[in-house]
Amino acid sequence: MQKVDAVPKTNKSYTVLISLIVALGGFLLGFDSAVISxxxxxxxxxxxxxxxxxxxxxxxxxxxxxxxNLLAGPLADLFGRKKILIIVAAFFTISATWSAMATGYTEFIIARIIGGIGIGGAILIAPIYIAEIAPPKLRGSLVSFNQLNIVIGISVAYFSNYFLVNLEGESWRWMLGVEAIPAAIYFLSLWVVPKSPRWLILKLNNVTSAQKTLSKIGGAEYAEVTISEIQRGIAKKEEKGKISDLFKNKYATIMIIALGIAFFQQITGINAIFYYAPTIFEQAGGSTDSSFLQAIVVGLTNLVFTLVAIWLIDKLGRKPLLLIGTSFMTIALLMAAMAFNNATYNFNDDTLNKISDTEIKIALADLNGSSFDSQAALFSEIEPKLNQEQFLDFKRNQITNFIQINATLVLMAILLYVASFAISLGPVMWALISEIFPSRIKGIAISVVGFFNSLVSFSVTQVFPWELSNLGPTMTFAIYALLSFCAILFVYKFVIETKGRTLEEVEELLTRK
Structure with a gap:
């Protein structure tokens, strides 16, 4: 059978343009995720x-x-990728506006959850759409546009926060509300993108419209060959996929790869870093301004190394990038744990005078001249001296006045960790799961995997403030390092290479395996 190995240069720009528009959902995803920091x-x-x-x-x-995650896949299969992405854009706009204007905790939570629904849809449907219109030779790079836009969104959020943090009044409202501008742009831009050719044929049997889009992408010959492959794939499918299909033996390898990568992408702590970056740097003794500035450096590092990943993913391959990235993530997390483990907490006139709460300052005055070599020992000593509210304030805000730590090592560790994630688990996961699922179960399968990925991410984000306060940063980073090492072993044993293969070839390989 004839294969399509490349796209004529005269048509490549069209494919790139459409992919960039759709991947703006990734920008909003990244911005919405990081702006809360x-x-x-x-x-x-x-x-x-x-x-x-x-x-x-x-x-x-x-x-x-x-x-x-649960809704996006089935709805995208039913109504089309384009329509769901337009709804996603509307959700981002509503969430940004409402969360910025919220006056109650419950109201704020509801507004943020609406934005989360948009994230769940964008993170799944945008890669599916791009994978379905992209030729095999460009698919890895184009799908990675979504991850690139995610990290651009993260970087822009850090910049935005830095310039807005010193506004008089409630600057956090401006931080959250500014997202409504790119969300509205995304909503309007989506109306010009075509519907997915694969969806048009699979759902509507509309070969004519699919052929028009595919011809714009790669010419008439490319359209003919691609339509033939799509129809060949459809001919093998007897009925629409169900959740129960995911547990069939022939899909076992696919599900192990997808769920494993989805688990390790989040359990190794990336969203804890992105959501709490300024908090982590303040824990290392930085001021508010310097912590926000360091967060910008984190965002830029993420951006630069995501570009490196896009350059390498179709050259070096998916699996090598995963192995390299997870190895250096483990090293970086161990560096962070070591830095905090070697920190000391010193009480003297200068550090005690930095305490903003007078009652806490008086309660801890008898510690003048004391030094503690671990956060656990420090908390054990001061907890009996303070009431619950004061102790919480000390752990959140005052502890940074006393820490003596190699802040440069902490910054280097975080930057190495983010860079390593950006060339591996960040973009490669989404490229892989957009490639490995057969068309028949792709919608429901990616929804399930995305739900699982989000569940793990939610757990990490929910627990992180408690971990910092109760386990301390040393143990927290050590746990993430152990999990990152487990990720290396998983990738080595289970992940296969999909570089250069058509979606149909990947399906045949994995279901046969």
Whole structure:
């Protein structure tokens, strides 16, 4: 059978343009995910949050994403990828506007969950759409546009937070509300993209419209060959896929790969870093301004190395990138754990005078001249001296006045971790799951995997404030390092290479395997 190995250069620009428009959903996803990092202090004070309330306020967007994951796939199969993406854009706009104007905790949570539903839809449907219009030679790079836009969104959110943090009044409202502008642009831009050719043939048997789009992408010959492959794939399918199909033996390898990668992408702590970046740097003794500035560096690092991943993914391959990235993630997390493990906490006139709460300052005055070599020992000593509210304030805000730590090592560890994630688990996961599922079960399968991915992410985000306060940063980063090492072993044993293969070839390989 004839294969399509490349796209004529005269048509490549059209495919890239359409992919970039659709991948704007990734920008909103990244922006919405990271912008909350700058608003943490503001919303904590305004809504009078406990650790658990804060964890849910930050993580509830992922809670909404789980609903979006479950709904997006089946609805995209039923109504088309384009229509669902337009609805997603509307959800982002509503969420940004409402969360910025919220006056109650419950209202704020609902607004953020709506944005989460948009995230759940965008993170699944945009890669599916791009994978379905992209030729095999470009598919890895074009699908990675979505991840590229995610990291651009994260970087822009950090920049936005940095410039808005010192606004008088409730700056957190501006941080959250500015997202409505790109969300509205995305909503309008989506109306010009074509419907997925594969969906047109699979759902509507509309070969004519599919042929027009495919001809714009690669010419008449490319359209003819691609339609033939799609129809050949459809001919083998007897009925629409169901959840129960995912547990059939022939899909076992596919599900192990998809669920495993989805698990390790989040359990290794990436969203804890992105959502709480300024908080982590303040834990290392940084000021508010320097912490926001360091968060910008994190975002830019993520962006640069995502570009590296896009350049390498169709050259080096998916599996090598995963192995390289997870190995350096493990090293970076161990570096962070080591830095915090070697930190000391010193009480003297200078550090005690930095305490903003007079009652806490008086209660801890007798510690003048003391030094502690671990956060656990420090908390054990001061907890009996403070009431519950004061102790919480100390753990969140005052502890940074006393820490002596190699802040440069912490920054280097976080940057190495983010760079390693950006060339591996970040973009490669979405490229893989958009490639490995057969068309018959793709919608429902990616919804299930996306839901699972979001569930793990929600768990990590919900627990992280508690981990920092109760386990301390040393143990927290050590746990993530262990999980990252497990990711290396999983990739080595289970993940296959999909570079250069058509979607139909990948299906045949995995179902046969």
């Amino acid at each position: 700058g608003a943490v202090k503001g919303i904590t004070v305004y809504f009078e949050m406990t650790d658990s309330m804060l964890g849910f306020a930050v993580g509830c967007v992922i809670f909404g994403a789980m609903a979006g």
